[in-house]
Amino acid sequence: MGRIKALDKLTISKIAAGEVVERPVAVVKELIENALDAGATEIVADIEDGGRKLIRVSDNGTGMSREDAEMCLKSHSTSKLGSIDDLERVHTLGFRGEALHSIGSVSTLTVTTSDNENGEGWRVRMEGGAEKPLEAAARARGSTVEVENLFYNVPARRKFIKSARSEIQAVNSMMSKMIVAYPGVAFTQTHNGSPVFKAAGAADMKERIRYIFGKDIADKVARSDGEMAGMRLEAWFTMPDLAFPNRRYQMFVVNGRVVNDKHLAAAVQVACRGLVPSGRHCMAILFLDAPASDIDPNVHPTKSEVRFLSPHDVHSLVYRTIRGRFTEPGIIEPKEILNPIKERNEPAAAGRPSSQHELNIQVPEKPERSAATESSEVHAHPFDAEAAPRPLTQSVPENRSSIRKTTAENEYREPSRIAGHDFKVLGQFFKTYILIDLDGYPMFIDQHVASERIIYNELRRKTKNSAEQLQLISEPVETPRDVYEILSRNLERAREAGLTIEPFGERAFIIRAVAHSAGPFDPVELLAAIADEIRSAPDKAPENLLTGRLLTVAACRMAVKAGQTLSHSEMDALVERYLKEEFNRTCPHGRPITHKLTREALDVWFKR
Ligand SMILES: Nc1ncnc2c1ncn2[C@@H]1O[C@H](COP(=O)(O)OP(=O)(O)O)[C@@H](O)[C@H]1O
Numbered sequence: 001m002g003r004i005k006a007l008d009k010l011t012i013s014k015i016a017a018g019e020v021v022e023r024p025v026a027v028v029k030e031l032i033e034n035a036l037d038a039g040a041t042e043i044v045a046d047i048e049d050g051g052r053k054l055i056r057v058s059d060n061g062t063g064m065s066r067e068d069a070e071m072c073l074k075s076h077s078t079s080k081l082g083s084i085d086d087l088e089r090v091h092t093l094g095f096r097g098e099a100l101h102s103i104g105s106v107s108t109l110t111v112t113t114s115d116n117e118n119g120e121g122w123r124v125r126m127e128g129g130a131e132k133p134l135e136a137a138a139r140a141r142g143s144t145v146e147v148e149n150l151f152y153n154v155p156a157r158r159k160f161i162k163s164a165r166s167e168i169q170a171v172n173s174m175m176s177k178m179i180v181a182y183p184g185v186a187f188t189q190t191h192n193g194s195p196v197f198k199a200a201g202a203a204d205m206k207e208r209i210r211y212i213f214g215k216d217i218a219d220k221v222a223r224s225d226g227e228m229a230g231m232r233l234e235a236w237f238t239m240p241d242l243a244f245p246n247r248r249y250q251m252f253v254v255n256g257r258v259v260n261d262k263h264l265a266a267a268v269q270v271a272c273r274g275l276v277p278s279g280r281h282c283m284a285i286l287f288l289d290a291p292a293s294d295i296d297p298n299v300h301p302t303k304s305e306v307r308f309l310s311p312h313d314v315h316s317l318v319y320r321t322i323r324g325r326f327t328e329p330g331i332i333e334p335k336e337i338l339n340p341i342k343e344r345n346e347p348a349a350a351g352r353p354s355s356q357h358e359l360n361i362q363v364p365e366k367p368e369r370s371a372a373t374e375s376s377e378v379h380a381h382p383f384d385a386e387a388a389p390r391p392l393t394q395s396v397p398e399n400r401s402s403i404r405k406t407t408a409e410n411e412y413r414e415p416s417r418i419a420g421h422d423f424k425v426l427g428q429f430f431k432t433y434i435l436i437d438l439d440g441y442p443m444f445i446d447q448h449v450a451s452e453r454i455i456y457n458e459l460r461r462k463t464k465n466s467a468e469q470l471q472l473i474s475e476p477v478e479t480p481r482d483v484y485e486i487l488s489r490n491l492e493r494a495r496e497a498g499l500t501i502e503p504f505g506e507r508a509f510i511i512r513a514v515a516h517s518a519g520p521f522d523p524v525e526l527l528a529a530i531a532d533e534i535r536s537a538p539d540k541a542p543e544n545l546l547t548g549r550l551l552t553v554a555a556c557r558m559a560v561k562a563g564q565t566l567s568h569s570e571m572d573a574l575v576e577r578y579l580k581e582e583f584n585r586t587c588p589h590g591r592p593i594t595h596k597l598t599r600e601a602l603d604v605w606f607k608r
């Protein structure tokens with residue numbers, strides 16, 4: 001007897017289900033997409049036990065007629081595609097007609113739906129792949145799809161479902177993208193009966209960004225629009241004010257579909273060069289609308305990727321739209337701007353334009369001041385520092401630049417003596433390096449890493465002793481929901497990293513104390529970076545290792561930044577404290593801090 005056998009239908013469906021619905025989050029996503037395709041303006045998702053026990057999505061969309069209800073669970077049945085030609089003009093999120101059938105073959109699936117105003121509806125059910133006969137069921141227009149005991153009949157798959165907590169985190173993160181991608185739709189989500197999201201419908205983008213990312217980010221979001229080759233782009237981003245340790249806060253919506261796309265991600269990164277510190281990422285939400293025939297959505301089992309007919313145009317459009325905002329007159333000198341036209345003609349350079357151009361680009365002064373900045377200026381009087389607790393404000397850098405105007409002249413200064421060295425600050429170069437005369441040698445100091453090292457050492461010494469913390473009275477800082485979720489469970493860890501925070505309301509923190517701050521830092525960046533570090537720490541990492549990493553992150557975020565102009569007295573203070581540190585050769589990440597020039601090196605340079 002031969003060894004090759006045809007698989008039975010249920011096995012085929014179960015295998016197919018594995019591709020479409022890997023985890024509970026994939027099921028929730030398919031059901032929400034169906035509701036959106038049905039034109040729903042209100043969608044409610046109730047999840048139990050991370051989705052293992054129950055996923056229920058209800059909508060107020062068009063619903064299904066009796067006939068359609070009978071058809072919807074069949075394999076490859078869809079109302080959205082008639083023939084292969086239609087694939088060229090897909091404008092719905094679904095089109096393969098396999099989600100409901102696949103889900104039904106690995107769970108107990110119930111669809112209750114009505115397409116009329118009379119409350120007349122129908123219920124169809126599938127249990128482990130077997131369809132039950134249609135029954136009458138009362139329901140207002142719309143549909144409710146319930147998925148119980150997901151993967152109960154696929155033990156191998158069920159084993160791979162993670163803890164309820166990590167599954168629900170994945171669901172929440174997908175939902176927050178949907179909430180941002182569809183501002184017109186009201187979304188409600190619960191987990192085990194407790195509310196997770198309740199986003200009112202008919203919202204504008206700013207409201208939605210605020211709802212998901214918090215006020216402090218929403219206040220800094222800029223919008224820019226662009227058009228090219230029949231495509232339209234609406235871009236929302238936080239650059240250059242705010243940057244994050246990863247791309248978690250970037251999302252791309254192409255023709256109404258949330259996708260991961262490396263071209264779009266790369267284009268954003270290129271647009272950010274020189275405007276955000278390297279290795280960091282702005283928040284960016286891109287809505288791209290392109291003719292359906294320019295995009296192939298059918299390249300991934302869960303349709304989370306698309307293929308562009310001309311990725312190059314897409315790249316250029318994103319780059320121009322975002323970067324263009326910084327080419328407005330008076331914001332950056334024209335010579336410092338990359339020429340996007342030139343870039344288009346050099347395909348190879350598109351992914352990484354020559355850094356030569358980029359190096360000169362300076363972080364522009366904020367084009368418009370946010371309300372928060374204006375109000376905080378009241379407290380930011382330099383002489384109040386002793387009497388009043390130092391406010392966490394964004395206005396400090398502006399004050400710094402005004403101080404600089406009076407002290408930047410090359411006045412004569414006596415050398416200072418510290419820790420057995422004589423030093424004199426000679427100046428600041430490229431807003432990044434401080435040149436000093438150290439015992440008669442010229443030495444460059446990287447201002448950011450030196451400051452980072454000082455803070456790190458100080459945090460190490462101080463954090464256990466909260467009495468030495470710098471007391472602050474901060475305004476509540478609204479963080480992205482995921483940051484709030486993580487930090488509110490890890491307040492003690494944050495405190496060990498020198499940051500005493502207290503949850504405030506449903507999603508903000510008050511910063512009570514920080515163990516140190518050398519420069520003005522952005523509290524949202526700091527909180528997001530610490531949350532990220534906690535999130536990415538391996539579960540079994542020893543406690544002290546994580547604390548060490550948190551200290552490094554905190555030091556980096558609170559340190560003086562590269563690109564920040566320093567006054568002479570600020571440089572003096574920084575150098576003095578740096579020279580006092582004992583372990584001061586590298587920053588906590590291991591980068592060198594200083595470079596001393598010797599007589600020999602200079603002689604070689606001048607061929608003496
Ligand atoms: N929430 C819903 N409201 C109205 N119709 C729905 C809903 N969910 C599914 N349907 C119908 O069931 C069909 C099959 O759904 P699905 O298996 O997800 O395939 P697809 O979305 O690819 O068409 C859809 O084409 C649609 O006609």
Ligand SMILES: [Mg+2]
Nearest residue numbers: 030034094099
């Ligand atoms: Mg579908």
